[in-house]
Amino acid sequence: MKFSSTLKVTGMKFSKGTMENGQSYDSTKVYVETALDNSKDSAMGTACAEYGLGKADEYQKYKHLADAFPFMASAEMEIVTNGKLQKTVIHSLRPLEAAKAATPGAKHASA
Structure with missing residues (x-):
């Protein structure tokens, strides 16, 4: 089941490599x-x-949004299952306002 949602993204990380077992x-x-x-x-x-x-x-x-976290984003998501367990995956993520805050030379306002 595919759906759209607006999300508050608080962080991201990637992982890539090979385990000892290959x-x-x-x-x-x-x-x-x-x-x-x-x-x-x-x-x-x-x-x-x-x-x-x-x-x-x-x-x-x-990666260019590093200084903009957390940010709001529009997401295309899907609930998938293997027949026993279900999970939700994100297929696409589009930052809403974060791109403006992360532009080079942008100053952050302080309270």
């Missing part, structure tokens, strides 16, 4: 502010959830 790994993870489940009245507020965003080269597309 198995390779290549991924980008996105950390998104996500509401805690308060349906049992035992939690409130938010936490960060980890979502996959393709391979390590995806990280490089957002």
Whole structure:
């Protein structure tokens, strides 16, 4: 099931290499502010959830936004399953206002 969502991206990291057993790994993870489940009245507020965003080269597309974190973004997402477990993946991420804040020479306002 594919859907669009607006997300608050709080962090990103990539990982690429080969394990000792020869198995390779290549991924980008996105950390998104996500509401805690308060349906049992035992939690409130938010936490960060980890979502996959393709391979390590995806990280490089957002590296110029390093000073803009956290930022709001429009995301194309999909819920997928292997028949037993389901997960949500991000297919594309488009920063909304962060690009303006991350332009070269931009000054950050202080309160």
